[in-house]
Amino acid sequence: MGDDSSRKRKVRGRKIRRDRSTKEGRRAKKELARKASKAASKNGDSPLSDPAAVAPEPFVETDAVTALRDRITGWLEADQPVHLIGPTGCGKTALALSAAVTRGRPVVWLNGDEAVDTAALVGDHAGGERYKEDDRFVSGVSKQTEIVRERWVDNPLSVAVREGATLVYNEFSRSDPAAHNVLLSVFEEGVLERPGKRGEDRTIDVHPEFRAILTSNDVEYAGVHEQQDALLDRFVGVHVDYYDAETEREIVRAHVDLEDEAVETIVNTMRTLRDDLDLVVGTRAAITAAKGLAVFDAKRNGKSETGEFDDELLTDVFMDVLVPKIAGDGPDDVSTLRSRIAESV
């Protein structure tokens, strides 16, 4: 991604919100919506979300961002599931959601982890429903029968394929590959098998509008669980790398209320650290550092949004942001990290 590609930019939503309370209010609302949808799926209610409810906010669109999103939506239009692969914190999730929203179909969100098995994807029996039937044979003589009916609850994949939703499966490589066997027939034959389900409706025909976007961290994709080749072959892989400097500045600016010069200092420092350190330093690190600096700098100088930061403050803040990445290493590594950050700053 070159710097040229970001010259024309537009920002979805408001670019910089100076009013912190509005911002916090919106964030709180979004968090509530997330929790609500999580709670809904736990209760066996629909995991379908309205695209507007999952739109990443704020979402910065530079030429670089738009080009990548167009690649994703283009492949989806060509009826290909897309696998986004890239380093931590480079913007895969934001891109995947934005592409899903662009399609305008309902969105189903899934997060990969060790606990995801076939039942978590497809559905399960959720205990029995008991009810009593009361037969009155003749007056004065009655027979009560207790009937237990099995209740099946569809999980996100079943709902998504039936309703023609866009499935966003985040960090899918964290789940056990065996759980993904059911995906093969979805992409190969257009049929989803529900292994635990009894009866004639054991399979679901995949809706023609069903599409899937999967994301993987590039290191984990190779290292955590090796997913089966037969499945990976069904996806096109779109490699996502860190954005160009201008796009990263726009992203940080959209998340934090700071002057342009301050944002530039933070993003430059972050990009230098990315080159200098053997650590994954994603755009998220710059956003976090900027949020911290906005507070600490205001406390130290009695005002925020200045363009220049004290070197020691900048070092302290980046140290706090990056030290969790070496957690577990010895104190020597911690002090080496500190001196390397100080040098880069």
Ligand SMILES: Nc1ncnc2c1ncn2[C@@H]1O[C@H](COP(=O)(O)OP(=O)(O)OP(=O)(O)O)[C@@H](O)[C@H]1O
């Ligand atoms: N186009 C964008 N506009 C606004 N913010 C963005 C954009 N792209 C990324 N971000 C922000 O950058 C941070 C990292 O992005 P995101 O979570 O999408 O990365 P990721 O690659 O999915 O990370 P991980 O691998 O850790 O899940 C988030 O705070 C996100 O809001």
